[in-house]
Amino acid sequence: MNSSIRRLHVAQEEHFVHEVPGTYPRLCRLSDGSILAGFTRFLPRGQRALTVVRSTDGARTFQPHGEVTRSFGDCDNLFLLEVPPRPSAGGEPRPSAPTVLAAFRNHDLDQNGVHTYFRITVCQSTDGGRTWSYLSQAFEKPAPFGLWEPFLRMSADGKEVQLFFSQELAANDQDTMLVRSSDNGATWSARQRVTGAGEALRDGMVGLAEARYCGGHSALVLVMETTRRGTFSIEAMVSFDDANTFGFRHVVYQAKEGRNAGAPQITAFADGSVAVVFMTDEDGEGPSRWPRGATIKAVFGTFNPDGTLQWSAPQVVRNAVSCWPGIMRIADDAAVAVYESSSSIRGRVLKVATLSAS
Known part of the structure; x- marks a missing residue:
């Protein structure tokens, strides 16, 4: 048979x-049919640039498109997500280009390269990923023990942005956390543990x-x-x-x-x-x-x-x-x-x- x-x-x-x-590439499909790729680009003297390139041929080729931020600190783990345009407050026209969020790790280092402060930062683009502005801190904390690797998704009903990230609790213990936003990333809920409860594992x-x-x-x-x-x-x-x-x-x-x-x-x-x-x-x-x-x-x-x-x-x-x-x-x-x-x-x-x- x-x-x-x-x-x-x-x-x-x-x-x-x-x-x-460059390193750590992630892809994002937009409602206009294009595809964005975000990654960390290494610049002279230890600077990093969170870079966005764009494809209009189904990810076969990409062209330079935008840059979220630059930093001499520990800036990495860029993740992109299109979100619905936010309702206008005073009747202003809604953006004609896709609105995109960028989440990334954004950590401070001392003069010896030791981490002193940890953030998961969120920026926003209202022109399809070409220009960016600061939006919020999804979660932040002082050292020790870090925050890493954000992942963004929309809820099934399209009303909530969900941001998953990894948080160290001890040298041998890291859990997956989730924060939620009902206003397209402007504010975030308290964190919720998703994986790792009761186990000393590095999830x-x-x-x-x-x-x-x-x-x-x-x-x-x-x-x-x-x-x-x-x-x-x-x-x-x-x-x-x-x-x-x-x-x-x-x-x-x-x-x-x-x-x-x-x-x-x-x-x-x-x-x-x-x-x-x-x-x-x-x-x-x-x-x-x-x-x-x-x-x-x-x-x-x-x-x-x-x-x-x-x-x-x-x-x-x-x-x-x-x-x-x-x-x-x-x-x-x-x-x-x-x-x-x-x-x-x-x-x-x-x-x-x-x-x-x-």
């Missing part, structure tokens, strides 16, 4: 998103995607790196109520003994399946040099009846040295993965393929 097996096909062609030194690098479960029900799949095995591995949780509660925690991928798999990001396809990209040092020889020496890989996931997901064997997206991947769906059955490799931002298309098997 023949059956079909679905997996990801990784395109051989590689796209350059940006060819100057981090969270990514989320809304998938379909059991013929059409909405399920929000959260992926993260964690230290349950000592080294980093990848686990997932699922919410069936639009991020109000999460459960069904399970393993997505574990590298071989003594090696790491981390920095996951996720997207969902039209049929409800998902793809997770991540970096791993499991293929290197000699001692682990995590996070250096990593390869970008991807796994394909489909729902089990119990609310967990079944994950495929990994496929290589980009050989070492590659790191800090992002991913976004660009068609019903295709996504583009972006990553840093050889100090430039590159990308490859991943497509759902159906193979016949006996």
Whole structure:
């Protein structure tokens, strides 16, 4: 009897998103059909620029577009999200271009490079990502123990911005936190713990995607790196109520003994399946040099009846040295993965393929 097996096909062609030194790319599709890529660009004398480039051909090519901010501090982890235009107070015309939020880590350093203050900062663009202004601090705190890796999404009803981030509580303990905004990022709720309660694990690098479960029900799949095995591995949780509660925690991928798999990001396809990209040092020889020496890989996931997901064997997206991947769906059955490799931002298309098997 023949059956079909679905997996990801990784395109051989590689796209350059940006060819100057940069890292931590993330993609954002806008309502005007364009795609923004945000990443950290390294400038002389240790300065960093949170950079935005734009594509109008489905992420095949990108052109310079905007810059959120520059800093000599620890400024990184840029994440972009389009939000609905805010209602005008006095009848002013609504913006004709998309309104976009940018969330990022924005930390102060002393003269010795030691962190003294931590922030998750939010800026706003009302012209589709070209120019930016400060909007709010989603969360901030003094040292010690940091804040990292914001992830923005809109609630299912489009009325609430949800911002997930990683917060260190101790050297061996980091949890995923969530703050909410009902005014497009101008103000934020108190933080809510999403993962890590009661466990001394370093949960981090969270990514989320809304998938379909059991013929059409909405399920929000959260992926993260964690230290349950000592080294980093990848686990997932699922919410069936639009991020109000999460459960069904399970393993997505574990590298071989003594090696790491981390920095996951996720997207969902039209049929409800998902793809997770991540970096791993499991293929290197000699001692682990995590996070250096990593390869970008991807796994394909489909729902089990119990609310967990079944994950495929990994496929290589980009050989070492590659790191800090992002991913976004660009068609019903295709996504583009972006990553840093050889100090430039590159990308490859991943497509759902159906193979016949006996």
